[in-house]
Amino acid sequence: MPATTPLAKGKPNYGWDAPGIMLGLLGIGSLLVTAGVTLAVAKLFPFSQPVGVVLTIAGTAPLTLGVAMLQYGLLGKLRTRDAILDLVTWRGDEVVLDIGTGAGMLMIGAAKRLKASGHAVGIDVWSPKDLSDNSADVTRRNIALEGVTNQTEVRTDDATGLSFPDATFDVILSLLCLHNIEPKSNQTVACNEIARVLKPGGRVVIGDYVPTHSYAQALREAGLDVKRSSAAFGTAGALMWLLVADKPIAK
Ligand SMILES: C[S@@+](CC[C@H](N)C(=O)[O-])C[C@H]1O[C@@H](n2cnc3c(N)ncnc32)[C@H](O)[C@@H]1O
Structure with a gap:
């Protein structure tokens, strides 16, 4: 049997790893993807669609990494x-x-x-x-x-x-x-x-x-x-x- 002492009240908090990097990736990724999809769909100016596609692709990498870090903090860490x-x-x-x-x-x-x-x-x-x-x-x-x-x-x-x-x-x-x-x-x-x-x-x-x-x-x-x-x-x-x-x- 593990030798433990009586539990205090509350849930442990093991923190977010590299929180600044995670928030930066999520923020930049979301911004680029939102702007890209908006430009691609709404066709706001002559080259709006290709510019939108490029921005969406550029935003996917940071957004994916940010989501992976978020997932790690919520589930993968334990x-x-x-x-x-x-x-x-x-x-x-x-x-x-x-x-x-x-x-x-x-x-x-x-x-x-x-x-x-x-x-x-x-x-x-x-x-x-x-x-x-x-x-x-x-x-x-x-x-x-x-x-x-x-x-x-x-x-x-x-x-x-x-x-x-x-x-x-x-x-x-x-x-x-x-x-x-x-x-x-x-x-x-x-x-x-x-x-x-x-x-x-x-x-x-x-x-x-x-x-x-x-x-x-x-x-x-x-x-x-x-x-x-x-x-x-x-x-x-x-x-x-x-x-x-x-x-x-x-x-
Ligand atoms: C990303 S956190 C991970 C914390 C913990 N291992 C976990 O997985 O939840 C990295 C930890 O390494 C510590 N650290 C960084 N450089 C260190 C060093 N030279 N000696 C000891 N700890 C260090 C940081 O302060 C931080 O607490």
Whole structure:
């Protein structure tokens, strides 16, 4: 049985990923498609119809991406969380790290699969552009609402310089975090940090909307055994790649 504490009242809010980009895509896409269809149908001036068709086509790409992000926030986010958690064979006593935990969705999901002997830590730098309403207080509220206070810990920490000793975690998870790290060379630094704090025999699962192959290469060079780095669009209903890698046990 998962070791949970009594539920507080209310529903957890795991936030909207990249809210500015999503609203921008929806706004520009809707504007272009509406203007394009209006010009094509109403034939307001001599070249109104071809101009309308071009505007409609130009608006379709941002609108589709915006709708995919909206769908991800409403449905795909929780499906992706469950798919990531299912890629770990849980004993229940793991020490888990969620890198870029945001509102705590993966950390809390992991905590619900743990027994009293397990523990999940979520770290973040709380960037407001990467997630709506992004703060440690929101994460702590979600933890209380989900009844996992005793199994979780929230820390402010940077993926490129983790404040944990070597070989601390049995499982490391991260969703839609690493692509935010700039410059890109620092994503390799973050992968090296993941390899450092993962215990021998431990597993890392990373989800991101960009291909995870560069993370795979960095983890391989850091000595991990990469089991998977492939698309999972069906799960997310949006752009999503998943990576699974294990840290070999030294002989
Ligand atoms: C798109 S949000 C995803 C949040 C959460 N993983 C989820 O899926 O709901 C990306 C998160 O990564 C965090 N982040 C960005 N750069 C980071 C860094 N260098 N170290 C730790 N967290 C970082 C952001 O603050 C943000 O909370």
